[in-house]
Amino acid sequence: MTIVVQSYDWWYDSGATIDVCNEKNLFKDYVIAAKGGKVLMKYANAIAVLEKGSVEVHFTSGKKLLLTNVLHIPEIRKNLVLTALLCKKGLKAIIESDK
Numbered sequence: 646m647t648i649v650v651q652s653y654d655w656w657y658d659s660g661a662t663i664d665v666c667n668e669k670n671l672f673k674d675y676v677i678a679a680k681g682g683k684v685l686m687k688y689a690n691a692i693a694v695l696e697k698g699s700v701e702v703h704f705t706s707g708k709k710l711l712l713t714n715v716l717h718i719p720e721i722r723k724n725l726v727l728t729a730l731l732c733k734k735g736l737k738a739i740i741e742s743d744k
Contacts, residue, residue: 653724655702655723655724655725656724656725657728658726658728659728661726661727661728663684663715663725664714664715664726665721666716666717667718667720667722667724668719668724669696669717672696672698672699672700673698673700674698675696675697676696678694678696678697679694682694684716686721692721693718694716695717695718695719696716696717697714697715697717698714698715698717699712699713699715700712708736710736712726
């Protein structure tokens with residue numbers, strides 16, 4: 646049995662090549678993805694892509710960013726955004742440790 650816990654949080658993924666969202670209601674607009682479209686996840690089998698569209702991400706700083714061509718994959722546990730994309734949009738990705 647597979648249990649999927651949905652999340653409204655977004656995770657930076659420096660290894661990602663696409664933006665992925667698990668919640669359909671976060672999409673501002675979307676279209677049905679190409680039939681048979683799948684994404685190969687690092688530690689999973691190929692997962693079907695249902696739709697793709699635009700999602701507005703709200704940051705704790707108050708800034709907003711509209712992501713386009715985001716893939717809707719309900720089975721993914723965490724929403725993923727490309728770190729490189731954030732930098733191209735004028736945001737900074739800062740990784741710190743408190744140790």
